[in-house]
Amino acid sequence: METILEVNGLTMDFGGLRALDHLNIDIRRGEIVALIGPNGAGKTTFFNCITGIYLPTQGDIIISPPKAEGTHKRERINGLKPNQVTEKGMARTFQNIRLFPNMTVLENVMIGRHCRTRAGVAGAIFRNRAMVREEQSIVDDSFRVLEKIGLARYVNDQARNLPYGAQRLLEIARALATEPFLILLDEPAAGMNPQETHELDELITRIRDDEGISILLIEHDMKLVMSLSNRIFVMDYGKKIAQGTPEEIRNNPVVIKAYLGEEIDA
Amino acid sequence: MEYFFELFLGGLTRGSIYALIALGYTMVYGIIELINFAHGEIYMIGAFTALIVASVLTVMGLNEFAILVLASIAAAVYSAAYGYTVEKIAYKPLRHAPRLSPLISAIGMSIFLQNYVLLAQTSDFLPFPSLIPDFEFWEPYSHLLRSTQLVILVTTTVIMVLLTLLIKYTKIGKAMRATAQDRSMAMLVGVNVNQVISMTFVIGSCLAAVGGVLIASHIGQINFFIGFIAGIKAFTAAVLGGVGSIPGAVLGSLILGLTESFATGYVSSDYEDVFAFALLVLILIFRPAGLLGRSTMQKV
Amino acid sequence: MMPTLSEIKKSFLVSLWFMFLTFPIMVIRVNTTEKLVLWRWENMAYMGIGSFLLSFVWRYMLWRKETGKKDSESGTLQLPSFFERILSDRRYIVPATAAGIALVAIFPFVMDTYQTNIMITALMYIVLGLGLNIVVGLAGLLDLGYVAFYAVGAYTYGLLNHHFGLGFWTVLPIGAVMGAFFGILLGFPVLRLRGDYLAIVTLGFGEIIRLILENWNEFSFGPSGIAQIARPSLFGIQLSLSSSIIYLYFVMIGMVLFTIFVVNRLQNSRIGRAWIALREDEVACQAMGIDKTRTKLTAFALGATWAGMVGVIFAAKTTFINPASFTFLESAMILAIVVLGGMGSIVGVSIAALILILLPEYLRAFSEFRMLIFGAIMVIMMVFRPQGIVANVRRSYKFQPDKHS
Numbered sequence: 001m002e003t004i005l006e007v008n009g010l011t012m013d014f015g016g017l018r019a020l021d022h023l024n025i026d027i028r029r030g031e032i033v034a035l036i037g038p039n040g041a042g043k044t045t046f047f048n049c050i051t052g053i054y055l056p057t058q059g060d061i062i063i064s065p066p067k068a069e070g071t072h073k074r075e076r077i078n079g080l081k082p083n084q085v086t087e088k089g090m091a092r093t094f095q096n097i098r099l100f101p102n103m104t105v106l107e108n109v110m111i112g113r114h115c116r117t118r119a120g121v122a123g124a125i126f127r128n129r130a131m132v133r134e135e136q137s138i139v140d141d142s143f144r145v146l147e148k149i150g151l152a153r154y155v156n157d158q159a160r161n162l163p164y165g166a167q168r169l170l171e172i173a174r175a176l177a178t179e180p181f182l183i184l185l186d187e188p189a190a191g192m193n194p195q196e197t198h199e200l201d202e203l204i205t206r207i208r209d210d211e212g213i214s215i216l217l218i219e220h221d222m223k224l225v226m227s228l229s230n231r232i233f234v235m236d237y238g239k240k241i242a243q244g245t246p247e248e249i250r251n252n253p254v255v256i257k258a259y260l261g262e263e264i265d266a
Numbered sequence: 267m268e269y270f271f272e273l274f275l276g277g278l279t280r281g282s283i284y285a286l287i288a289l290g291y292t293m294v295y296g297i298i299e300l301i302n303f304a305h306g307e308i309y310m311i312g313a314f315t316a317l318i319v320a321s322v323l324t325v326m327g328l329n330e331f332a333i334l335v336l337a338s339i340a341a342a343v344y345s346a347a348y349g350y351t352v353e354k355i356a357y358k359p360l361r362h363a364p365r366l367s368p369l370i371s372a373i374g375m376s377i378f379l380q381n382y383v384l385l386a387q388t389s390d391f392l393p394f395p396s397l398i399p400d401f402e403f404w405e406p407y408s409h410l411l412r413s414t415q416l417v418i419l420v421t422t423t424v425i426m427v428l429l430t431l432l433i434k435y436t437k438i439g440k441a442m443r444a445t446a447q448d449r450s451m452a453m454l455v456g457v458n459v460n461q462v463i464s465m466t467f468v469i470g471s472c473l474a475a476v477g478g479v480l481i482a483s484h485i486g487q488i489n490f491f492i493g494f495i496a497g498i499k500a501f502t503a504a505v506l507g508g509v510g511s512i513p514g515a516v517l518g519s520l521i522l523g524l525t526e527s528f529a530t531g532y533v534s535s536d537y538e539d540v541f542a543f544a545l546l547v548l549i550l551i552f553r554p555a556g557l558l559g560r561s562t563m564q565k566v
Numbered sequence: 567m568m569p570t571l572s573e574i575k576k577s578f579l580v581s582l583w584f585m586f587l588t589f590p591i592m593v594i595r596v597n598t599t600e601k602l603v604l605w606r607w608e609n610m611a612y613m614g615i616g617s618f619l620l621s622f623v624w625r626y627m628l629w630r631k632e633t634g635k636k637d638s639e640s641g642t643l644q645l646p647s648f649f650e651r652i653l654s655d656r657r658y659i660v661p662a663t664a665a666g667i668a669l670v671a672i673f674p675f676v677m678d679t680y681q682t683n684i685m686i687t688a689l690m691y692i693v694l695g696l697g698l699n700i701v702v703g704l705a706g707l708l709d710l711g712y713v714a715f716y717a718v719g720a721y722t723y724g725l726l727n728h729h730f731g732l733g734f735w736t737v738l739p740i741g742a743v744m745g746a747f748f749g750i751l752l753g754f755p756v757l758r759l760r761g762d763y764l765a766i767v768t769l770g771f772g773e774i775i776r777l778i779l780e781n782w783n784e785f786s787f788g789p790s791g792i793a794q795i796a797r798p799s800l801f802g803i804q805l806s807l808s809s810s811i812i813y814l815y816f817v818m819i820g821m822v823l824f825t826i827f828v829v830n831r832l833q834n835s836r837i838g839r840a841w842i843a844l845r846e847d848e849v850a851c852q853a854m855g856i857d858k859t860r861t862k863l864t865a866f867a868l869g870a871t872w873a874g875m876v877g878v879i880f881a882a883k884t885t886f887i888n889p890a891s892f893t894f895l896e897s898a899m900i901l902a903i904v905v906l907g908g909m910g911s912i913v914g915v916s917i918a919a920l921i922l923i924l925l926p927e928y929l930r931a932f933s934e935f936r937m938l939i940f941g942a943i944m945v946i947m948m949v950f951r952p953q954g955i956v957a958n959v960r961r962s963y964k965f966q967p968d969k970h971s
Contacts, residue, residue, distance in 0.1 A: 051853060086855035094853075100846035103839070104960050111843045115855030117836055121864060124835030125828050138836065143965055156962035178855050301762050314591060321596035325603050340590070347587050359628065359949045365761050366708055367948045370905055373710070374944025377898055381938035386591045386609075393599070494894070498773075501766060536781040543770040543777075550767050551755045 004029050004066060004214060005050075005090070005182055006074075010059035012042075012049055012238075019045045021238040023059070027182065029066050032208055032215045034225040036249075037235035038258060043218045044095055046235070047184055051092050052082040065089045065181050066212075087115045091175035092184040095218070097167050099174075101160035105151060108159050108170055109142035112177025142177055149173040149203065165196040169203070176207065183207070185217040189224050197224055204228055226250070234258065272410050273531040274524065279415040279484070281523020282422035286477030287500035288507070288515040289429065290349075290470030296446040296510035297466050298361075303372035304352050305474060306497020307379035310490065312345035312475030313394070313482040314383060320395050334397045341475040348379075349471030350464055358460070376494070383490040391489045394482040418480045425476060426516060429469075433512065438465055446510065495539060499526075502546040508556025517557060573625070581618035588613050627950050649917060649955050670819060674812040682815050686883060688923040689818040690876050693825045695903040695915040697872025702901065703909035703958070704833060705865035706845025707757070708765040710897050711772025714752070715745045715870035717779065717892035719877020724792040724887050734798035734882045738875060745874020746867045753866035757859055772897055779889040791888025795881050814883055821879070825872060826912055832868070833910065834961050841865050842910070895937065902940040905947050908954020917955065 123131035507514025907918030
């Protein structure tokens with residue numbers, strides 16, 4: 001399969017601190033890839049760099065969105081703003097849940113549709129036919145996403161009143177609504193109970209299989225990582241220390257050493 | 267050239283008073299990331315308290331030096347008490363609220379205190395007694411630097427040094443620095459954060475009171491509204507230097523004082539306040555971190 | 567609930583503290599020219615009793631808020647306010663609306679011009695409140711210089727009328743455009759600033775505009791202002807004073823309805839949702855593909871448009887404008903309306919504008935304490951009821967489960 005995201009020599013310095021050190025990562029179409037590593041290894045910083053929240057010091061981030069058959073264009077996206085990155089087709093979730101707490105669940109997802117629709121101020125005021133139709137499609141599309149994720153029963157609830165696990169799912173729903181070709185999940189299973197984690201496992205697989213969306217996730221739950229991922233990248237101190245299939249990673253002495261003191265429960 | 271020196275020294279005087287107020291903004295911002303809008307009013311209340319106490323003591327017939335000392339102490343005590351109370355009422359319940367809430371609360375507090383003094387006292391300008399004695403020195407250049415200005419410069423310098431020592435070497439100073447750096451970490455290692463915040467307000471308010479007494483005796487009149495403009499200017503100075511940075515606040519204040527002094531002296535005094543506002547707008551647009559401030563990256 | 571002994575002791579200490587705190591300012595009054603000192607000990611007694619009682623209320627409200635918070639976390643709703651209960655009850659809402667419409671229609675005919683004038687002012691503040699509500703309530707941008715755009719509108723009409731004799735209806739849209747233009751002009755450089763810096767910069771801009779109007783005599787006639795601005799005409803007919811006030815009243819009613827219509831449509835639109843998302847979480851909002859700068863700028867410009875229009879109406883109503891009408895306190899007053907009403911809530915802001923403008927007019931005892939109360943309201947609302955008297959309720963959508971599943 002073709003590569004859809006290519007990160008070459010990505011480096012990020014904060015003052016004197018090197019948080020990311022010449023990182024090379026690639027993701028192919030239809031893959032589920034996990035990014036693991038001890039706390040503070042720079043995983044979230046990596047997410048922030050490729051989604052435009054931080055401007056990396058060095059390196060290239062190149063995407064090739066899978067368009068129609070065969071035609072795909074390589075594009076360097078360093079320096080794009082976060083919203084432009086999302087528009088290009090990479091959406092993310094946050095480690096510490098960042099929903100819009102006082103909006104309803106449906107509205108949270110509708111925000112995801114923002115960059116795929118275009119009604120402006122005049123459209124909002126005059127509500128001409130095209131805008132009414134667009135608004136209706138936003139509502140319908142968003143509802144469909146909620147059904148897919150299994151949150152339909154919460155439609156009109158305020159996001160902040162959702163149970164914790166549902167909030168994590170809502171973040172995924174919101175990201176899905178932006179029609180991405182790649183979703184970046186930052187610790188999606190954090191704080192979930194085993195039952196919820198199991199459902200999440202199925203959900204992520206389903207997103208990949210049904211929608212053809214590739215997935216890059218940061219996760220500490222090794223059981224989930226091992227069962228889900230096609231490939232795994234391991235980071236420590238801002239560097240990539242290993243990569244490979246779950247089987248290879250499990251038996252890699254370098255990885256085991258990096259995790260010494262941190263238990264791998266797989 | 268003499269005119270230049272006069273403006274320069276005038277600017278330094280002005281700047282050193284701004285610094286006393288700016289420190290309060292910067293210290294509070296450093297610790298709870300709040301623009302304490304009511305800080306200007308604390309300074310105004312300090313000046314009013316000094317005026318009231320001085321007048322009462324004058325009627326009672328105390329000597330000038332005793333009046334100066336007692337009025338200053340009263341101003342500092344009352345400003346500190348107001349600063350402390352304002353924090354307890356308007357900011358403490360909002361520690362975990364969205365960022366705009368304490369800011370709006372602060373604006374409300376500022377308007378409240380202005381009108382409280384307006385209603386309880388008067389809307390007129392009150393003549394402020396010249397508490398600082400006039401004495402002869404530096405003849406024949408005394409027209410360049412009046413003795414009150416000299417007192418202001420000396421007092422502010424001494425206070426800055428004391429404050430620096432306090433923050434560097436005392437226990438509360440260390441606790442303040444720790445809290446400013448990472449509040450939850452400070453709490454974990456046993457710093458009483460609420461107490462540190464209260465102390466910060468108390469210290470900042472005392473400084474503002476000293477500024478209030480000094481500037482009121484320099485200018486010679488006060489009313490309920492002086493805190494608003496002075497507050498904004500001091501805030502400008504704090505931002506110019508880099509909010510949260512104590513040397514920054516002093517540097518920014520001196521630059522603002524000099525800018526105003528030269529701009530009104532050489533350009534036009536009609537737009538005196540416009541210079542400060544324009545400077546504020548320009549810094550925030552082009553260098554929001556200020557001269558000595560570090561630009562902080564938002565945590566995601 | 568009986569206050570316990572320890573609570574009485576607590577309140578007693580609070581009252582002692584406040585008697586000490588307010589002693590110099592409240593009790594002593596000096597006449598510096600005649601060297602007289604006036605002791606007003608009765609104030610100390612009032613202060614002591616007042617703060618003793620208020621401290622109970624304060625603690626009770628804090629306690630109520632805490633329990634309310636716990637309730638909402640466990641799923642039950644927050645306590646509805648008095649207004650919310652009225653508004654959600656069908657039995658009240660229909661007759662109340664009917665009575666309201668009737669009252670609005672006959673008001674200027676049964677009341678004298680003085681009363682009508684006050685009502686026009688209140689209606690103006692409804693529109694100003696709703697305009698600022700777009701910026702502060704929906705988009706979460708604390709704009710403390712809102713009055714600058716109001717001034718822009720007023721001077722647009724004042725100057726165009728003075729120099730070129732342009733009429734009210736011609737200038738009204740021009741005022742709107744000028745407001746929006748200045749909104750974009752000022753907004754563009756400052757909107758990437760963080761929330762609290764934005765507040766200060768807008769405050770600075772507001773003051774700069776006022777100071778320029780005050781000092782640039784050739785342009786704005788300085789502090790003496792512009793007089794004899796034409797009142798609005800009806801199809802070119804100049805009306806008598808009293809009928810022109812009635813006319814202006816209905817213009818204002820139309821304006822309020824228009825504003826409510828537009829704001830209501832905006833807040834349930836793609837743009838409106840983007841504003842609210844921006845208010846809720848800027849980072850997440852951007853990560854969801856919303857252009858932060860552009861969204862902020864639309865909010866800022868649209869808010870300013872309303873201020874510009876009301877500015878034109880203000881100039882036409884008073885026929886005289888000068889910079890003294892456009893101080894920071896004016897901005898603060900409009901902000902107090904938004905804060906009291908509830909950020910983002912159209913009904914709340916309208917009710918709050920009526921309360922805050924009409925009460926001080928009709929209760930004379932209030933008028934002196936007006937700004938004091940405005941300040942207190944901002945603090946109290948933020949501490950105890952940040953969602954305002956009528957919380958903004960988000961629209962809910964209905965779905966037929968069979969249609970989609």
